[in-house]
Amino acid sequence: MRTFVSFVIFVVALTLLNPRPEKSVLAGTAQEQSQQTGQPPAQQQPPPPATPQPAPPQQAPQPTPAAPVHIGPVVVLDPGHGGTDNGARGGTGAIEKDIVLQYAHTVRAELEREGFRVVLTRDDDSNPSYDDRAAMANTYHDVVFVSLHVSSTGAAGTARAYYYRFASSTAGPLTTVATTAGQNGSPPTSLLVWEQAQLPYVETSHRLADALQGELAQRFAGSPITTSGVAIRELRSVSAPAVAVELSSVSVSDPNSLSVLAAPLASAISSGLRAFRAAASTSEN
Numbered sequence: 655m656r657t658f659v660s661f662v663i664f665v666v667a668l669t670l671l672n673p674r675p676e677k678s679v680l681a682g683t684a685q686e687q688s689q690q691t692g693q694p695p696a697q698q699q700p701p702p703p704a705t706p707q708p709a710p711p712q713q714a715p716q717p718t719p720a721a722p723v724h725i726g727p728v729v730v731l732d733p734g735h736g737g738t739d740n741g742a743r744g745g746t747g748a749i750e751k752d753i754v755l756q757y758a759h760t761v762r763a764e765l766e767r768e769g770f771r772v773v774l775t776r777d778d779d780s781n782p783s784y785d786d787r788a789a790m791a792n793t794y795h796d797v798v799f800v801s802l803h804v805s806s807t808g809a810a811g812t813a814r815a816y817y818y819r820f821a822s823s824t825a826g827p828l829t830t831v832a833t834t835a836g837q838n839g840s841p842p843t844s845l846l847v848w849e850q851a852q853l854p855y856v857e858t859s860h861r862l863a864d865a866l867q868g869e870l871a872q873r874f875a876g877s878p879i880t881t882s883g884v885a886i887r888e889l890r891s892v893s894a895p896a897v898a899v900e901l902s903s904v905s906v907s908d909p910n911s912l913s914v915l916a917a918p919l920a921s922a923i924s925s926g927l928r929a930f931r932a933a934a935s936t937s938e939n
Contacts, residue, residue, distance in 0.1 A: 737781030744904035808902030819883025866926035
């Protein structure tokens, strides 16, 4: 019995001197845990493959805008006066050179929407000479020339179209000048005198003025239904159909009342040019 007690005391003392380390439930490797549980260590699962992001949609290439198809003829708009030449001036501050430039911008926008190619003789407060204005039109083969004016008198809100009328002394045979002889012994050519450049186009200009006046009379109450031939200097040297359109007048009580005439003027000129062009095509056929 004493021997058995001594053995128990020995075992207890040995246990206290060599304690078995405790393991946390979170400690140890997977291999140790498998040895304790008898189960194979769990395989680490690879991370799920990244979900492919859809490629950004490709934008369809923008088509190159087609060049505008212009219908003939080229329209040269001539805002009258400019620079130191104010033109007609009203008592309430309306100045012709400024008003007609505004009209030219509105008319140009309308004509370009209709497919016409438009050139302005001035696009600022400059004052090209009569010859310079005519020369701009004379550089084109198929062209019409429309000079814009505002009168100092006349019933307010009316409009008139004019063509050039030569004096009887200049309405005879065309005056030409001979140039130098051509190459290879060809005969000399002749050029029309600058001051008579409009003479061959008087009748065509008359028809153009009539086409415009018909449209103006519909939009501007009280306007005449017939046109007039007047010696307007801007038209004389233009070698193409040429007219002047004049609205009345700078002598209004409210200058803003002239601004509202721009839209109907643009519509009348556009419609008149289309009617003139259609009539010319019919006569050619």
